[in-house]
Amino acid sequence: MHAYRSHTCGDLTAAHAGETVRLSGWVHRVRDHGGVLFVDLRDHYGMTQVLADSDSPAFAAMDKLRAETVIRIDGRVKLRDASLINPKLPTGEIEVYATDLEVLGPSDELPLPVFGDQEYPEETRLAYRFLDLRRESLHNNIMLRSQVIRSIRNRMWDQGFTEFQTPIITASSPEGARDFLVPSRLHPGKFYALPQAPQQFKQLIMVAGFDKYFQIAPCFRDEDPRADRSPTDFYQLDLEMSFVDQEDVFAAIQPVIQGLFEEFGNGRPVDANWPRIPYAEALLKYGSDKPDLRNPIEMQVVSDHFRGSGFGIFAKLLEQEGTEVRAIPAPTGGSRKFADRMNAFAQREGLPGMGYIFWRKAEDGSTEAAGPIAKALGAEPTEAIRQQLGLGEGDAVFFLGGKPEQFEAVAGRARNEIGRELGLTQENQFKFAWIVDFPMYEKTDDGRIDFSHNPFSMPQGGLDALNGDPLQVKGYQYDLACNGYELISGAIRNHKPEIMFKAFELAGYPASEVEKRFGGMVKAFRYGAPPHGGCAAGIDRIVMLLADEVNIRQVIMFPMNQRAEDLMMGAPSEPTNEQLRDLRLRVLPKE
Numbered sequence: 001m002h003a004y005r006s007h008t009c010g011d012l013t014a015a016h017a018g019e020t021v022r023l024s025g026w027v028h029r030v031r032d033h034g035g036v037l038f039v040d041l042r043d044h045y046g047m048t049q050v051l052a053d054s055d056s057p058a059f060a061a062m063d064k065l066r067a068e069t070v071i072r073i074d075g076r077v078k079l080r081d082a083s084l085i086n087p088k089l090p091t092g093e094i095e096v097y098a099t100d101l102e103v104l105g106p107s108d109e110l111p112l113p114v115f116g117d118q119e120y121p122e123e124t125r126l127a128y129r130f131l132d133l134r135r136e137s138l139h140n141n142i143m144l145r146s147q148v149i150r151s152i153r154n155r156m157w158d159q160g161f162t163e164f165q166t167p168i169i170t171a172s173s174p175e176g177a178r179d180f181l182v183p184s185r186l187h188p189g190k191f192y193a194l195p196q197a198p199q200q201f202k203q204l205i206m207v208a209g210f211d212k213y214f215q216i217a218p219c220f221r222d223e224d225p226r227a228d229r230s231p232t233d234f235y236q237l238d239l240e241m242s243f244v245d246q247e248d249v250f251a252a253i254q255p256v257i258q259g260l261f262e263e264f265g266n267g268r269p270v271d272a273n274w275p276r277i278p279y280a281e282a283l284l285k286y287g288s289d290k291p292d293l294r295n296p297i298e299m300q301v302v303s304d305h306f307r308g309s310g311f312g313i314f315a316k317l318l319e320q321e322g323t324e325v326r327a328i329p330a331p332t333g334g335s336r337k338f339a340d341r342m343n344a345f346a347q348r349e350g351l352p353g354m355g356y357i358f359w360r361k362a363e364d365g366s367t368e369a370a371g372p373i374a375k376a377l378g379a380e381p382t383e384a385i386r387q388q389l390g391l392g393e394g395d396a397v398f399f400l401g402g403k404p405e406q407f408e409a410v411a412g413r414a415r416n417e418i419g420r421e422l423g424l425t426q427e428n429q430f431k432f433a434w435i436v437d438f439p440m441y442e443k444t445d446d447g448r449i450d451f452s453h454n455p456f457s458m459p460q461g462g463l464d465a466l467n468g469d470p471l472q473v474k475g476y477q478y479d480l481a482c483n484g485y486e487l488i489s490g491a492i493r494n495h496k497p498e499i500m501f502k503a504f505e506l507a508g509y510p511a512s513e514v515e516k517r518f519g520g521m522v523k524a525f526r527y528g529a530p531p532h533g534g535c536a537a538g539i540d541r542i543v544m545l546l547a548d549e550v551n552i553r554q555v556i557m558f559p560m561n562q563r564a565e566d567l568m569m570g571a572p573s574e575p576t577n578e579q580l581r582d583l584r585l586r587v588l589p590k591e
Contacts, residue, residue: 001022002022004022004024004072004104005022005023005024005072006021006022006023007021007022007023008023008043008044008045008046009023009025009041009042009043009045009046009047009048009091010043010045010046010047010048010090010091011045011046011091012048012077012091012094012096013090013091013093013094014079014093014094016077016094017077017078017079017094018076018077019076019077020074020075020076020077021074021075021076021077021096022072022073022074023041023043023048023050023072023073023075023096024043024070024071024072024073024104025041025042025043025048025070025071026041026042026043026068026069026070026114026134027039027040027041027042027065027066027067027068027069027070027071027107028040028041028042028047028067028114028115029067029115030062030065030067032063035053035054036051036052036053037051037052037053037059037062037063038050038051038095039051039052039062039065039071039098041071041073042134044139046089046090046091047089047091048091048094048095048096049080049086049091049094049095049096050062050073050075050095050096050097050098051095051096051097051098052097052098052101056097056098056099057099057100058073058075058098058099058100058101061101061103062098062101065103066106066107066109067107067110067113067114067115068107068110068114068131068134069103069105069106069107070103070104070105070106070107071101071102071103071104072101072102072104073096073098073100073101073102074098074099074100074101075096075097075098075099075100076096076097076099077094077095077096078094078095078096078097079093079094080092080093080094080095110131111124111127111128111131112124112125112128112131112132114131114134114135117135117137122553122561123561123567126553126559126561126566126567126568127567127568128568129557129558129568130568133557138554140547141543141547141549141554141555142555142557144264144543144546144547144555145539145543145555145557147264148260148264148539148542148543148546149216149539151259151260151263151264152216152237152256152260152539153216155255155256155259155260156214156237156239156256159212159252159255159256160212161212161213161214161239162210162212162213162214163213163214163215163216164205164210164213164215165215166195166198166201166202166205166215166217167195167201168194168195168218169182169192169194170192170193170194170195170201171192171193171517172191172193172517173193173195173196173199173200173517173518177196177221177222177223178221178222178223179193179194179196179220179221179222180193180194180220180221180222180232181193182194183583183585184583185582185583188583188584189584194220194233195219195220196219196220196221197217197219197236197238197536198215198217198219198238199454199456200456200518200520200521202215202238202239202240202534203240203456203493203495203521203524203532204520204521204524205240206240206241206242206529206530206532207495207524207525207527207528207529207530210242211241211242211243212239212240212241212242213238213239213240213241213534214237214238214239214240215237215238215239216235216236216237216238216539217235217236217237217238217536218233218234218235219233219234219235219236220232220233221233221234222564228485228541228544228550228551228552229552230540230552230553230556230559230560231560231562231563231564232560232564234538234539234540235538235539235540236536236537236538236539237256237536237537237539238534238536239252239253239534239535239536240532240533240534241532241533241534242530242531242532243530243531243532244492244531244532244533245492245531245533246436246476246478246492246533248533249478249490249492249533249534249535250274250434250478253480253488253535253537254274257432257480257487257488257537257542258270258272258432260542260546261430261545261546264546265430265546268428268429268430269428269429269430270429270430271293271429271430271431271432274432274433274434274480275293275433275434276433276434276436277291277433277434277435277436278435278436278437279435279436279437279438279439279474280437282433282435283404283408284299284301284326284404285298285299285300286298286299286412286415287299287408287409287410287411287412287413287414287415288408288409288412288484289435289438289479289481289486290435290479290481290484290485290486291412291433291435291481291484292416292419292425292431292481292483292484293431293432293433293481294419294425294426294427294429294431294483295415295416295419295420295424295425295426296419296424297328297329297330297331297415297418297419297424298329299326299327299328299329299411299415300326300327300329300388300389301324301325301326301327302325302326302327302385302388302389302399303318303323303324303325305325305377305381305384305385305388306318306325306377306381306401309376309377309378309381310376310377310378311355311373311376311377312376313355313401314355314399314401317401317402318401322403323401323402323403324401324402324404325399325400325401326399326400326401326404326407326411327385327388327389327397327398327399328397328398328399328400328411328414328415328418329389329390329391329395329396329397330342330358330395330396330397330398330418330422331391331395331422331424332394332395332422332424333358333395333396333418333421333422334358334359334360334393334394334395334396335358335360335396336358336370336371338358338396338421338422339356339358339371339396339398341421342354342356342398342414342417342418342421343356345414345417346410346414349410349413349414350410351400351410354398354399354400354414355371355372355373355398355399356371356373356396356397356398356399357369357370357371357373357374357377357382357385357386357396357397358370358371358395358396358397359386359391359392359393359394359395359396360393360394361393367392367393369382369383369386373399385397398414398418400414416484430482430483430545431482431483432480432481432482432487433480433481433482434478434479434480435478435479435480435481436477436478437460437474438452438453438457438474438475438477438478438479439452439453439471439473439474439475440452440453440457440459440470440473440474440475440477440503441470441471441473441506441507442471443471448508449470449471449506449507449508450507450508451507453475453477453489453491454475454477454489454491455503455504455507456491456493456494456500457475457476457477457491457492457493457494458475458476458491458492458493458494458495458499458533459473459474459475459476459494459499459503460473460474460475460476461473462496462499463496463498463499463502466499466502466503466506470506475491476491476492476533477489477490477491478490478491478535480535480537482545483545485541485544485545486538486541487537487538487541487542487545488535488536488537488538489535489536490533490534490535490536491533491534491535492531492532492533493531493532493533493534495525495529495530495531495532496525496529497522497525497526500514500522500525501514540552540555540556543555574587575587
């Protein structure tokens with residue numbers, strides 16, 4: 001017999017009754033039933049119930065076991081009584097009567113339990129991640145992640161893509177976040193960077209004549225953490241294609257993503273209709289460039305109803321250039337109680353509140369408008385708003401006003417809150433949308449023009465488009481949103497040096513700087529570059545949605561905490577003086 005096991009803890013069924021077997025695993029829990037000891041023995045594959053009575057040679061050793069001790073048992077497979085069968089376990093028809101037991105790895109007292117679903121502080125869970133990973137839900141999430149990645153690879157190969165690996169140590173590149181820098185020992189004073197994405201390399205792969213590339217790529221960004229973002233590193237499905245336009249990229253990636261969600265979504269419906277929504281329209285209707293389309297609410301501009309009206313706050317606001325009033329419809333939200341809840345939400349968001357109107361049945365049976373805005377605005381404009389929004393008795397509308405860039409994000413969160421509160425958001429399904437026509441440039445707080453998204457994108461209209469107002473230039477850039485999360489970002493690339501130089505010039509980068517920072521790519525483009533484009537899909541975020549988690553650390557095997565610390569391995573750590581001397585570096589004292 002094998003030294004540790006003849007079967008796994010998920011193997012045994014009624015067909016094995018009477019056999020002598022050997023199992024190894026972790027003690028999940030021990031139960032004493034008055035002279036009969038039961039141990040739930042767990043390994044990666046499942047759970048088997050082991051028992052011993054006072055006649056068993058293993059009884060004394062079993063009586064001393066602690067939870068999470070690793071043991072090896074020999075025993076005989078027995079059928080359970082019909083009344084004791086556990087239909088929730090694949091091994092629930094049998095149990096193993098132990099005749100021998102060996103402790104392979106004793107366990108100290110646990111800092112957090114593995115048995116059960118008790119909530120423990122995240123700092124404790126991350127410091128003892130090896131224990132946390134034994135817990136069923138997290139263990140299943142990590143297995144799901146592995147299965148998703150395998151499925152991605154199979155789907156990409158089936159579509160004619162070839163997998164290549166790109167360098168991890170490279171040069172700094174402006175990808176919208178801070179680089180992690182790596183000092184060079186051989187070149188004192190110079191630094192490598194960990195890649196924020198394989199962006200330049202995958203474009204160079206296309207220039208090199210390979211047609212369809214993909215990679216499960218690690219990416220490194222020194223970012224502030226969020227619930228749906230790792231503060232240090234993440235993995236993405238990275239792909240690039242030659243001789244394609246935007247629609248070709250969409251056609252290539254949709255079957256992959258849709259297939260993943262159908263395969264691993266546990267039967268939740270996956271909407272096959274992926275609308276194309278222009279960026280400006282997404283912000284207007286949903287207050288976000290990653291809208292949750294499970295929520296049917298669409299915001300509308302209602303400024304004209306307030307201009308010169310009796311509602312002085314908005315009337316005065318609209319006298320300022322660039323301002324507007326936006327309405328958030330709330331079907332079935334027509335009560336003062338709900339309006340008060342939404343005002344409390346707005347105050348938590350840092351606003352004094354949100355104006356509202358709701359419609360109810362009047363004493364004479366007609367529909368009447370209620371709320372301070374309705375009184376100040378008057379009957380005719382209030383009715384015009386109701387007609388525009390298609391609302392009626394029992395419904396409400398909330399208003400936010402000002403410059404859109406200042407209130408849009410709050411409006412988007414309010415839309416989401418209203419959808420959840422009123423039960424309008426259709427849970428337990430997946431809805432996707434391509435967000436297209438992103439602006440190439442934006443104005444910074446100090447009035448400069450800078451890239452708003454990927455700087456390597458082809459502007460719509462080519463070189464001619466760059467001779468006008470930069471803020472009006474749109475790029476062939478696109479994102480895929482799903483249930484309020486950004487899953488994919490991509491673009492058709494700028495493969496012509498003259499357009500690239502002009503695009504960077506508008507963002508304040510002279511040609512010399514472009515040559516210095518992206519010399520390899522610019523040089524390559526001078527030797528016959530094909531039109532090309534692609535995208536990258538966030539694997540961590542995909543698995544987070546499939547696992548129905550809201551915290552991305554629940555689908556990463558060894559994540560950092562919110563302060564970008566690895567509590568288990570003790571990173572970041574202080575370098576030794578010898579390491580600093582090798583690198584010719586000096587650490588300045590804290591200010």
